[in-house]
Amino acid sequence: MNRWLLLLVAALYLLSLAVGPAWWPWRLGSEVGWAIVWELRLPRATLGLLIGGVLGLSGAVLQGWLRNPLAEPGVIGVSACAGFAAVCAFYSGLAAAFVLALPLAGIAGAALAVALLMGAVRAGTGTVSLLLMGVAINAIAAALISLVLALSPNPFAYQEISLWLAGSIVDRDLRYLAIAAPFMILGAAIVLGAGRWLDALSLGEDTARSLGADTRALGLRLTLGVGLMVGAATSVAGVIGFVGLIAPHLVRARVDFRPGATLVPSMLVGAALVLGADIVVRLLPTASELQLGVFTSLVGAPFLVRAVRKAHAAWLAT
């Protein structure tokens, strides 16, 4: 399966370089054509690849770790917290003074949200409570963002940030790629080796510990990894929801529900989803380009509804 997914991702990546107001820009043959490729399309396609990959992977990690098929960075408030922290960095002027402030703030916000949720799960919160907690975190983060914007002296702040938070990878140049990519790659490297302990957690925390899992160290490791991935992704692209929900769902039955085995394919499916969605929003006949995050929500929210119904019917009810 992974080989086919890799091919699909590679094809979508190349297509992402090609599609836009100027199709196949390299065929223009001129300096302008190559400038379009290097300055616009390459950063956009590469960000799509990386952000999709880390969102898919984060979804698979959170679902395995929280033992909950509905956990997802966007739905349970991790992305929103990263967004709030990034907004703070932006409007405090910190981001202007120090180039890494934006991704670092995003990472801190995401890690905080993950830690809060993990605390709730350790206290024995069930599926529904976890989602409600996510709703609460999302609401608090949204309210805090509004508060920061109201305090901002910039009259255009609200519009600017609303657009940014809706999730997009348009007009992000190589600089954005350079500050976010290392964090995303580091985060992925940190969580990818944790698969066998996610498998162990299928039997609950006590049994996982009896099988040799150091659940406290694992919690720190996954909080750090997901924080790095979602924080860095959100700080450059805003909130792109539902990718982390959909990707593991598409994969899970094909790997017989082994949480560890969903990690790599979820990463690839996530990359394919974001690359594909980012191509579709370029092709839609909208007056201005639809925000990527808006598109993934439009497609993804009904998917969540379906997943909730199916999860209750099939397994969680037992």
Added chain:
Amino acid sequence: MSTTAAAAAIAVRGLVSRRGPAVILDGIDLAFARGEVIAIVGPNGVGKTTLLRHLAGLDAPAAGQVELRGQPLESIAPALRAGSIAYLPQAASAYWPLRARDLVALGRLPHGADLSRPTNAADAQAVQRALMRVDGLRLADRPIDTLSQGERARMMMARALATEAAVLLADEPVASLDPAYALETMTILRAEAARGACVIVVLHDLGLAARFADRIVVLADHKVAADGPPAVALAAGVIDAAYGVIFRHTTVDGVPQPVAWERPG
């Protein structure tokens, strides 16, 4: 009947366990040898599950310690401990509808197995043996959500057996099983002891305990009330007081089969 500390596979000394202000276990000294089935019995809330959790290294004692082959349990690396002590919790369940064979293979994690990688021969054989011991080979490729409750419990047992640990801890493994599955489960535990494991099992059914255990530890009032072979530990003077119930002390084929008859007037 008590095992000397030196020969013990696993032992607790002066174990005190607290949950908040409540004392759950109040100075327990026990040593368990390989090759025997030990049943832990006692009324609800007396600390049977807590004792098993301490033996598994899941809870830290407020005082005293657990020793694995004479070594303090907390000084042993998690992977090594996990390879020596298998733990089957009460009402064991899985959060994902794993394939039965994958579920059983989780018991090989302490030996370095990884479900996402090709299985090595030793792990594959151990999984096969465990499936055979629970008579579960024909169910091995089924997702566990398609199995009956009894079949699922059997796979959970196989998961614990697959570790092939020196110590097997099972918390009420027959709690929700019908008599056929309950007898089969106890037979499997006996076979595990015959293989050389130290099998410690929490039971509510005193009749089953008397039939299948070499030794019964009765907990009452958060302490050890009796410890010995069934005829001794289940004697009239012991369990009536421990449970606060009047038993009819019958025997079947020479095995004590106490029946809880009425509450003291």
